[in-house]
Amino acid sequence: MKEVWTSLASIMGVFAFFQSILHAVFPPELRFAAAKLFHRLFRCFSTYCYFEITEMDGVNTNELYHAVQLYLSQSASMAASRMSLSRGLNSSAFTFGLANNDRIVNGFRGASATWEHTVTQRQSQSFSLRPLPEEKRSFTLQIKKKDKPLLIPAYLDHIMETATELRRRNQDRRLYTNSRGGSMESRGFPWESVPFKHPSTFDTLAMDPARKELIMADLNDFAQGKAFYENTGRAWKRGYLLYGPPGTGKSSMIAAMANHLSYDIYDLELTEVQTNSELRKLLMKTTSKSIIVIEDIDCSVNLINRSSKKPAPPCEPPSDLRPARGTEDGGAAARTITLSGLLSFTDGLWSCCGSERIFVFTTNHIEKLDPALVRSGRMDMHVFMSYCSFQALKILMKNYLGWEDSEQSDELMRELAEVVDEAEITPADVSGILIKNRRRERREAAAELLEALKARVERRKRSLSEQVVEAEEQEKRALESPNESTDQLMHSCNAKEDKGAEED
Incomplete structure (x- = not known):
């Protein structure tokens, strides 16, 4: 072993001797030219090529550098041995990065790419209005x-x-x-925003699982359909109409859609929009990958259903609601937003000034909406938010009571399955009952829910019976008095039909 170290020291001494001779004989310029020629020859015969991506492009930030840093964070968290860790402003996740002089190999389309992160100290710089960072950071990409x-x-x-x-x-x-x-504010942006933290997801949404799977599949097809929309010449947007009685989960559905796709939500309040021009400006200021929502569209503005013989009466505003602009007499006159403007907003030329956006309308009375507003192309998918079914009830019991699937086959659950459809109760009402009893033992809370559903069924039966009796009395009075109005006769007939349908 001693002989090996002696030989190695001799070789190093000889190498240092020849190096000193070269430095004494050849000038620095010649040595630099020789080294440059050697590197060129090496690159010619090498099977690799190299690309350097610096953090600063002159005095401007290189966007590609930060994109590579974020892209490699997915692989660096598992493959790299030494990593940097950061968390950006308004970010909900940590970002891993390559440390100084660390390497990582990444693949793309069957080819491999080697990335190396280099950090060096920048030389002292002269005065500049925009000084550069003290460290020079760059990524080096090596590919064949x-x-x-x-x-x-x-x-x-x-x-x-x-x-x-x-x-x-x-x-x-x-x-x-x-x-x-x-x-509009001074920057020309008419939207105010707050962080969206709604916890609703499709897992917790009270709806039949088969319908939820259908909606999620449609959302996924839309989010991944860029090539399809480009090839077919259609704007990359989609419309959903959520309709049904109040309390059936329309707002929760919108929140679940946003959480599923990681989209922002623009809640458009039509009563605050005065003209069609302002409506277009609002649309132009929305971003891609967003959901534009108009809730209770039948109550927002007086949009007449042109297919009906007489216009549907607008919803009465609260007594403490003041006019949006001007005096009470001039407020309605100043508002010029029309059905035509809303149609153009959802499916006109201006609706194409963005991509990957979803329009969602909600209403409690779909019959009040104009057919042109809900046709395919504007509202592509109509989702009926119905009363609480047994499948939705099981989801709510799992959310609020921790009711397991193994417990859903006993006598109590069978009784709930028999009575829930007849009760015609909304998921919001069921949630209210379960929240009130959430601290009780699970079976006691479920039994309390069953009693509430049975009481609701009895009230509905008594109400229907009273309506039938009243209808029969009105019909009898109408036969005795020829001057009885036709509307009362029609009302009595409808009440009888409702009773017959309920009995069926």
Whole structure:
């Protein structure tokens, strides 16, 4: 072993001797030219090519550098041995990164790419209005020359798209509203926003699982359908109409859709919009990957159903609601938003000034809406939010009481299954009963729910019986008095039909 170290020291001494001779004989310029020529020859015979991506492009920030940093964070968290860790502003996730001089190998379309992160100290810089960072950071990409046509620029485009999606998913989602009376602020942005933290998901949504799967599949097809919409020449948007009685979970459905797709929500208040022009400006200021919501559209503005013989009466506003603008007499006259403007908003030329957006309308009375507003192309999918079914009831009991699937086959559950449809109770009412009894033992809370449903069925039966009796009395009075109005006769007939349908 001693002889090996002696030989190694001799070799190093000889190498140092020849190096000193070269430095004494050859000038620095010649040595630099020789080294440059050697590197060129090495690159010519090498099977790899290299790309350097610096953090700063001159005095401007290189967007590609930050995209690569975010893209590699997915692989760095598992493959790298030494990592940097950060969390950005308004971000809900931690970002892993490569440490100084660390390497990682990434694959794309069957080809491999090696990334190395380099951090060096920048030399002292002269005075500048925009000083550069003290450290110079860059990524070096090493790929095989034969893979260059395959990776450049497709690989870099993939990195940019993936980083944009990761950045959007990591940021907190926002809930926007136009509650400024339609006026624009100094920056020309008419929306105010707050962080969107609604906990509703499709797992907790009280709805039949088969219908939820259908809606989720439709949402996924839309989010992944960029190529389809481009090939067919259609705007990348989709409309959903949620209708049904109050308390059936329409707002929870919207929140579940936003959480499922990681979209922002724009809650458009039509009563705050004065003209069609303001409506277009609001649409232009929405972003892609968002859900534009108009709740209770039949009550927002007086949109006449042109297919009906007489206009549907608008919903009465609360007594303490003041006119949006101007005096009480001039407020309605100043409002010029029309059905035509709303139709153009959802499916006109202006609706195409963005991509990957979903329009959602909600209503309690679908018959009040104009057919042109709910046709396919504007509202592509109609979702009826019905009363609480037994499948939805089981989901609510699991959410509030922790009721397991193994417990859903006993006598108590069979009684609930028999009575829930006849009770015609909304998921909101069921939730109220379960919340009130959530601290009780599970079976006691379920028994209390059963009693509430039975009481509701009895009230409905008594109400229907009273209506039938009243209808029969009105019919009898009408036969005795020829001057009885035709409306009363029709009312009595309808009451009888409702009773017969209930008995069936």
